[in-house]
Amino acid sequence: MQAPTTGNRIIAAINRDPLTAPRALRHDALLAVLTAALAVVLALLVDDGRRPDALGWALLLVSHVPLVWRRRRPVLVLLAVVACVVPYHFLDYTHTAATLAAYVALYTVAVTGRPLRTVLVGIGVLTLSVSVMLTISAHEALGLLKASGWVVAVLFLGVDVRFYRQYVASIVERAERAERTREEEARRRVAEERLRIARDLHDLLAHSITLIGVQTSVAAHVLSADPERLDREAVAKALDDIAETCRSARGELRTTLEVLREHGPPEVRGPLPGLDGLPDLAQAARLAGARVEQQVRIRHAPPAVGAAAYRIVQEALTNAVRHAGPDVSVRVELDERQGALHLSVSDDGTGPAPGGTPGFGLVGMRERARSVNGTLDAGPRPGGGFEVAAVLPLTTTGKRTG
Template sequence: MLIKARVRDVTLDTLLAGVLAAGALAAAVAWPGVRSLDPLGALLLAGAHVPLAWRRRRPGLALALVVAVALPYHLLQYQHHAAAPAEVFALFTFAVMGRRVRTVLFGTAALLLVCAVLFSMGASGRSGLEQIGVIEAIVGVVVGVQTWRVHRARLAAATERAERAERTREEEARRRVAEERLRIARDLHDLLAHSITVIGVRAGAAAHLVASGRPLDRAEIAGCLNEIAATCRDTRTELRATLQVLREAGDGAPGAVPPGAAGIAELVDAARESGLAAVLEERGAEREAPEVGIVAYRIVQEALTNVVKHARAGSVEVLLERAAGNLRITVADDGRGPAAPGGAGAGADAGAGTGAGFGIVGMTERARSVGGTVEAGPGPAGGFVVAAVLPLGAGDGTGGDRHARDQGAGRPADAR
């Protein structure tokens, strides 16, 4: 394809050179100058047009050959205007396709050379006016082409800046969309997983009461069903609030705000109602930043969800320790641990085995967003332990703004 394009360019330039040469010969015959056109002049004039066939492939060489052949033509006082189109065309091509500094220097050198040669001839009158016209043509071509090139360079630079800015905006938009999708995924996970787990536990308890064969305790069954109904109502309300914020209706209606670390006691109470011996212990009087409290709440919520869902534990301990500028969270259970299939956290929900869960991944991402860390693994005495360290102040993570938005994203479903 490239070879065909070059052949086509050479063919077109050859035709152009032939047309210009024919026109120049006709003009030199029709309007002779100081010296009438003879075979030598015709040969020089035609030869000055031959290099134009390679003007695009070798613009510098073509211009040099045109000047070298046209110079004796002018010295012999043939019709000067007849050769001017070929000279201007070669100079224009070189000015467009050559380097700018080289073009200016070469044009200036050509101008000085023409001036020196023509004025050394001592011509006057009409011949002097022709010499001035040639000089003006050279100066006009060089200045005009350089002005055009400067304008084209500025236009190209402006276009490139606009395209780069557009690409940057698109990349930023894609990044924001990815972050928002990740945030929505975490919110929905926190909102639904815990409530569905509680509903499943209470429904299982009710089914066990019915199938146990002992006399039915209507009050106990009604309590389980009422808890299921209450959890469904709360989940529906919170899901509606989350979707309302995600739509960004702009009506100013505040969404449900996650309670932060102060709501962890409710999570422990809910775990206790699910049949666990749940204990909450808090140490230290320092207070954490609101966004850190939200992260702490959701980490404990997810850890308790995993205990209820997977661990088959009898007890769980939640420790909140505020000291040395950090909030340390420990959730330890006495369940099966990560070794058993479906074990708490690492096995079933963290996705270490099957890759099906996102609980530990979500906790880690939330902790990182405020500059904290999360570690999860088997406890020293068995069971499973989730340990998180969060700075009491907003960390250096990139999720500060995201968690500020989380405050309007709706409270995840608590265990009821």
């Protein structure tokens, strides 16, 4: 990793909040020492007042001591500096030497406080300074007024730096918020994808295992009904049906699990099941012993809506074969009314046995419907049997359903 350059360090120091900067006390102590050293040099070289004596040197050096705590208590530090600088100027020592500490204190007040406080402090400092100079001479007071532009410049510099830091902090905060939003969106998409895969696996395995179980029972019944007059053709057909169900389940399972190995966008996945797959579902239910009547009066639907309808019909047929009892009649109806796909799967069976452990079938169907902003109702029919009814809007938000 490349070490930061001097320019980058300076920019980082400017952008950093002075109230939360690391090692602030040590840096301010070093600043106080350097400022005091420069003040001593100016006191020795500049001739705009008499050279300090012991009292003057004491006042000059003590005025720099409060700068060590300038970030913690900027106003108190300014008052302490002024308390040392005012008598220093009043005694007409070298005036330039005492300005550095005052400028540093003024800058700190401006960069750490609100603009109103900065303006009030600046007016107070100028008023006090002019009043002190007037006690010395009107000429010195006039000279101070001419030099007051430096005070205003220092205050404006502090205010500008403060606003700049606030601007940079707002940019950083917006970037961090955007990053958090992206992470939350990524977590949400992962959770939705996991839920989608779980629903797909549930629908696929429940449907396939139920059909295999029914077909295996048919084969076992044929084998045990009359061993001496074995209907080989019926047994072979039952086993072929089991093999076909296994092949279909294996292919769909492979397509579902391939999602876990892909890193591309959802659009690169295989085609979604849709309304054109409903005849295969009906045929699979017939092979399991159900009498299925299907009436589809809609040909086209958005892919997400078609996939949701396919999965709902698949789960409803699976439940009918599993719970409705032998020789069940199932009616599947799909039509378009008022811009929505109306779906109904009803049977005349006995329904699930009371007291049984509830599964995730109805929950999954309701989630399928909600994924395309639809609704689903399921329950016993007044005349006997069970019905699943769903209304799926044909205008979706583009959300993909597996």
